[in-house]
Every structure is written in structure tokens, then in C-alpha cells.
Amino acid sequence: xxxxxxxxxxxxxxxxxxxxxxxxxxxxxxxxxxxxxxxxxxxxxxxxxxxxxxxxxxxxxxxxxxxxxxxxxxxxxxxxxxxxxxxxxxxxxxxxxxxxxxxxxxxxxxxxxxxxxxxxxxxxxxxxxxxxxxxxxxxxxxxxxxxxxxxxxxxxxxxxxxxxxxxxxxxxxxxxxxxxxxxxxxxxxxxxxxxxxxxxxxxxxxxxxxxxxxxxxxxxxxxxxxxxxxxxxxxxxxxxxxxxxxxxxxxxxxxxxxxxxxxxxxxxxxxxxxxxxxxxxxxxxxxxxxxxxxxxxxxxxxxxxxxxxxx
Amino acid sequence: xxxxxxxxxxxxxxxxxxxxxxxxxxxxxxxxxxxxxxxxxxxxxxxxxxxxxxxxxxxxxxxxxxxxxxxxxxxxxxxxxxxxxxxxxxxxxxxxxxxxxxxxxxxxxxxxxxxxxxxxxxxxxxxxxxxxxxxxxxxxxxxxxxxxxxxxxxxxxxxxxxxxxxxxxxxxxxxxxxxxxxxxxxxxxxxxxxxxxxxxxxxxxxxxxxxxx
Numbered sequence: 020x021x022x023x024x025x026x027x028x029x030x031x032x033x034x035x036x037x038x039x040x041x042x043x044x045x046x047x048x049x050x051x052x053x054x055x056x057x058x059x060x061x062x063x064x065x066x067x068x069x070x071x072x073x074x075x076x077x078x079x080x081x082x083x084x085x086x087x088x089x090x091x092x093x094x095x096x097x098x099x100x101x102x103x104x105x106x107x108x109x110x111x112x113x114x115x116x117x118x119x120x121x122x123x124x125x126x127x128x129x130x131x132x133x134x135x136x137x138x139x140x141x142x143x144x145x146x147x148x149x150x151x152x153x154x155x156x157x158x159x160x161x162x163x164x165x166x167x168x169x170x171x172x173x174x175x176x177x178x179x180x181x182x183x184x185x186x187x188x189x190x191x192x193x194x195x196x197x198x199x200x201x202x203x204x205x206x207x208x209x210x211x212x213x214x215x216x217x218x219x220x221x222x223x224x225x226x227x228x229x230x231x232x233x234x235x236x237x238x239x240x241x242x243x244x245x246x247x248x249x250x251x252x253x254x255x256x257x258x259x260x261x262x263x264x265x266x267x268x269x270x271x272x273x274x275x276x277x278x279x280x281x282x283x284x285x286x287x288x289x290x291x292x293x294x295x296x297x298x299x300x301x302x303x304x305x306x307x308x309x310x311x312x313x314x315x316x317x318x319x320x321x322x323x324x325x326x327x328x329x330x
Numbered sequence: 331x332x333x334x335x336x337x338x339x340x341x342x343x344x345x346x347x348x349x350x351x352x353x354x355x356x357x358x359x360x361x362x363x364x365x366x367x368x369x370x371x372x373x374x375x376x377x378x379x380x381x382x383x384x385x386x387x388x389x390x391x392x393x394x395x396x397x398x399x400x401x402x403x404x405x406x407x408x409x410x411x412x413x414x415x416x417x418x419x420x421x422x423x424x425x426x427x428x429x430x431x432x433x434x435x436x437x438x439x440x441x442x443x444x445x446x447x448x449x450x451x452x453x454x455x456x457x458x459x460x461x462x463x464x465x466x467x468x469x470x471x472x473x474x475x476x477x478x479x480x481x482x483x484x485x486x487x488x489x490x491x492x493x494x495x496x497x498x499x500x501x502x503x504x505x506x507x508x509x510x511x512x513x514x515x516x517x518x519x520x521x522x523x524x525x526x527x528x529x530x531x532x533x534x535x536x537x538x539x540x541x542x543x
Contacts, residue, residue, distance in 0.1 A: 125518070129525065151509040 036133070039262075040093035042218040046209035047100050047257065053192050053202035058108035058160065061168025062198045066103035069115035073099025076123040084128065094133045098122050101141040101257055104199025105250070106148075109160045109168045114152060118144040138304040139261045142254075146297050159195035177248035178293040181241065189247035200253040210256045219260040222269060223276045227255040230280025238288055250296040251283060264304040270314040271307070279303040341466040348470025354447045355478035355520070356527040361447035364438045365479055366516035372495045375483025376476065377431045381420045381439060383472025386448050387465065388416040390456035394464035397457045409452040410444065417443035447475060482519050486510045 054062045077095035081088045099119045106115060122144035127136040149156045160167050161174040174195040177184050184194050192202025200206075213219045228246050235245035246252060259265060259279055266275050279299050286295025354360040361382065369375040392412045400408050421439045424432040432439060442448070451471055456464040484494050490510035492500035509515045 125522075129522075147509055150512065150514070151507040152505060153508070 036092045036094065039218055040097050042213060042216045043097050043257070044093065044100060046212045046218070047097075047104065047199070049205035049208040050104055050199035050202060050253070051100070053205040054104060054108070054198035057162035057164070057167065057192055057201060058198055059163075059165035059167045059169075061160075062108045064112055065106050065108065065110060065115045065198060066100065068112045069103030069106070069119045070096055070099035072116040073102070073119035073123050076120040077128075080124045080128045081132075086132070089133070092133065095123055098127070098140045101199075102144050104253070105141065105145045105197050107156060107159055107196075108198050109158055110155045114148055114155055118148045121147050134263055136263055138301050139258055139264050142258055142297055142301050142304070146301060149292075149297065161195055162193055162201070176293065177244065178287065181244060181248070186243055186247060189244065194248075197250060197253075200250040203247055203252050206252045206256055213256065213260075219256075220269075220272075222272045223260045223265060224255040226273050226276035227259055227280045228252060230277040231255075231283050232280075234281050234284040235287075238284055240284070240288070245284070245287075249287075249294045251280075254296045254300055259300050259303070261304075264307060266307045266311045266314075268311055268314050271310045274310050274314065275303050275307060278306070341462070344463070344466035345470040345473065348467070348472070348474035349477055350474070351531060352471075353474040353478055353527060354450075354471050355475055355482075356524050357531065358450075359524070360450055361445050361475060362520070364441065364445065365482060365520055366513055368435050368438050369479050369483035369486060369516060370490065370511050371434075371487040372480055372484035373431070374434050375479035375481070377424075377428065378435055378438065379472075379476025379479035381424060381435075382442050382445055382447065382479075383469075383476050385413060385416040385420050385442050385445075386451060386472045386475075387468040388419075389413040389448050389452055390464045390468035391461060392416075393452045393456040394459060394461050397459075400457070405453070405457060406449070409449055409457075413445075413448045413452070414443035417441075447471065478523070482516070482523065485523075486515060486519055490515065 051066055054066070073095045074090050078088055078090050081090075099122075102118050102122055103115055106118070122140035126138060126140040126143040127133060130136045145156075159174050159176050161172045163172060175183070176195050177189060188194055189201075190203045192205070194201055210224055214221060228251060231251050232242045232246050236242040255276070259276060266272050282299035282302060283295045286299055287293065290298075292298075348354070350357075352358060355362070355365050364378055364382070368378050389409070389412050393409060396408070396412075417440055420442060421432070424435070424439055451468060455467040459467070488494050488499060489507050491506050492498060492504045507515075510519070
């Protein structure tokens, strides 16, 4: 008899991994299109390089490790696409390739593959690239169409020079920033699609954004600019919602997203980096199992007080 | 608790065990703190490894000599006292003759006194065996630790600076990966090497995993 073991949760659903991942890819497309619209050929090269190398790395790793090759589940495409959209448009292509390989092999593969990684692979890869090659990961160009990266007019992001962009510019993404995170309209389109197809629930994106809004207001910042600048919205929709690394319980997801919002504001205000989204969500990924443990309801007849009668 | 079986009492076997099968850093996970903190370059790794190996050898010999006199709960403070004495000597030697290396290793030289590798070998090997066996075990473990630290240091120096032992290896166009020079890079490197050692030691890399799916 061939008994199979698969990671929890063991829930039957009509939605396969492949179908869910396909939904996420479709939801990411508006962001990709907006990124290429604003940042041109450089952005397109990076998105393609990171996606292709993520799939290639997954295929090679699974072959080398003697596992079944599961690139058909499209999870590598999602990881590569998200990483590509998280890069500054002027980054060199090899940065995307290295980041994708790191995400797929080190963060996901070495820990056992999809479902066993304890942090989001794309985010961990972005953090790796940020601390390894800060020169490229903090260089921004102005959104100037197809030749934006060729002309490479360097520019400060809204986080580095607050107040220099209107809320409308921030919303449409006509500002310097990572490829996929600048156009909030495209992100909201993606979110609408994910909600309509029930790929993600509203809890994490809404709570995280609301939390970042509230805490930046409490700490004396401009709350509207805070959630429209940097990667808050993109991360709230596409990265904090990663099934593998967020808490499973509904209450846990609320706590997780609220804490992530608080951490983002704290790192932006007091940290060394102008943007804190990557590190905030990575930290909350690590805390996710703990949160699930804390909010779990006590099973009747077990736990504290259960043995009061039989000593 | 792990005890040494008889075949490891032969000096040759003890050496092989210390470097490969029972490598203190990459198989037993002992002495991780200095391994992560100072192995930014191959030279640092080599220096730290050799200093630890010398303190380990002296401590093991002393503990083995004194093994009839100490027993029970008083033994661990005694082991620490002995290793602290030799660590102090090691620091004076380093400060006197290798001031640059001493400066690079910093606080981790006096901390050799509380390296768990030394405590572990004193408790598990030296306090239960004769001088020869204790010496063979200490030399094997010391060489294994030195080799592992040098390997970690060389790889981190290569990736983080493009050089090994200060000599440029990679072309000048190489963009160093700064993460490798940070403590986080040390964790990653030690973890990856542990995986490689485990795969090689069990000699069946990947087979177990393919059975799972």
C-alpha cells in the first residue's frame, strides 16, 4: 500500500495549488503591466529574468534532490514574479537570477519544498539582496516610460523625500519605487480579483493596511501617504497573504496583520532603512506559528483544568 | 548521552572521527558561537581553530591526568577552571606574537574558556580515559574544528570579499555579496555545510526524500 504524507492543513477543496497560483499570477499581471508602463524595458527584463530563473531553479533543484518535479504547480512562477516586482527597476539582471535561485532553493527547497518553508521565499530573497547588494537595491529611477532605466535619472522614493508627490501620483504609481509596488490602482485591481475568486480573504490585506494607517497616524506621520508609499499595499495583498507563512486561524491572521502594520511603521520611523515592509513581514512569518498557538481555542476535555476531577 | 565506542580509541580512528564523522562543528554542532562570529575570513577561521585546538589539547591532558581526583558535581567547574587558565595563556601568546589576529578575533579569544567543545570533550572523553586516548581525541577534534572553521572562513571570504587568505581569487568585476560577511551569512554557510556533511556522511543524499513523495 502506498501511504502518502502531505503537510497540514488536511482540508478537501475543489481548488488545487495550481488553480490558486494561477489566480495569483493573473492578479499580479496588472502590477507587472503598470511597472513596465512606468519603468520600461529594464522592468520587463527583470520580471522575465526572475520568473524564468525561479522556474529553472525549481526544476534543477527538484531533479538534483531526487524529488518529483512539481513546476506545474506554478508556485515557482509566483515566487519569481513577486520577487521581480519587488526589485528596483534599474537593478542588474543577475540580481534577479540570484534572488530567484536563493528563494526557490535555499528558502523553500532546503526546508522541504512548498508548504514547509517558514518564511515567504520572495521576501527572504529580497532581504538577502537588500543586505548583500544595497548599492543596487536602493538605487531608484524616475518613472519615465520605455527608456526609464536606460536614461537612469536617479530619483528619491516617496519614503526618502515625503511630501514631494501628490496622493494621486502615489495612487497611479507615477513615482520612483520597486517595479510592482508603485501603482496602487493595479494592486487594488489584483486584490479585487483575488477576493472575487476567494483566493485570499479580506482579513490580512485590510487589517495590515488599516494597522499601518492607524499607527503612522498615532506616531505623527501622514497616514494616507504612509500606506500609498513604498510596498505596504503590495505586501499586504500578495506577500503577507502567503498561505504557507501566515497563521491559519482567522483571529491569528488579524493579530498577525495588525502586528505587521505596527512593525512597518516602527521600522520606517526608527530603523536604518527607509522601508520596513520586508523585515516586518519576515518577522511576523516567523511569529505565525506562535500566534496560532496563542489564539487556538482549548479543546474540550484537554488542557488546563481538564484533569481536575481525575487528579 | 553519547559515549565513544572502542574503535575510536585507536589514535588514527580518533583523528578521522574528529575531522569527518564526528566533526565538532559540522556534525556535532559544538562551538557554534565563535564559528559564526569570527569566521569572516579564512585567516580568522584558521587562527581561531588553532587557538581552540591548543586550549582543547592542554585541557584534555590536564583533565585526563586529574581524572582520579574529581568526580560528581564538582567536575564541571574544574573543567572550566582548567580551560580558563589555558585560554588566558592562549590570549597572551596571541596578543604577544599575533596582535593583528588577536585584534580580529577580539573577545572570542578569552571566550575559548567557555567553548562548549572543550567542556564536551573534557566531560565525555578526557575525564574517562588515559592520556594517550585523551590526546588523540583532543587532536582529532581540534583538527576537525580548525578545518571546519577554516572552510567556513574561506567560503565566506570568497563570497563576501572575492579573496581567500587575503589573495584575490575572483576577477575585480565581482560584486561581493555582503551578506556572507555578516553573522547571518555565517549561519547560512554553517547550515549549508552541515547539510553537505550530513549528506556525505549518510552516503544517501536525496534517497530518503524521494521515498517520501
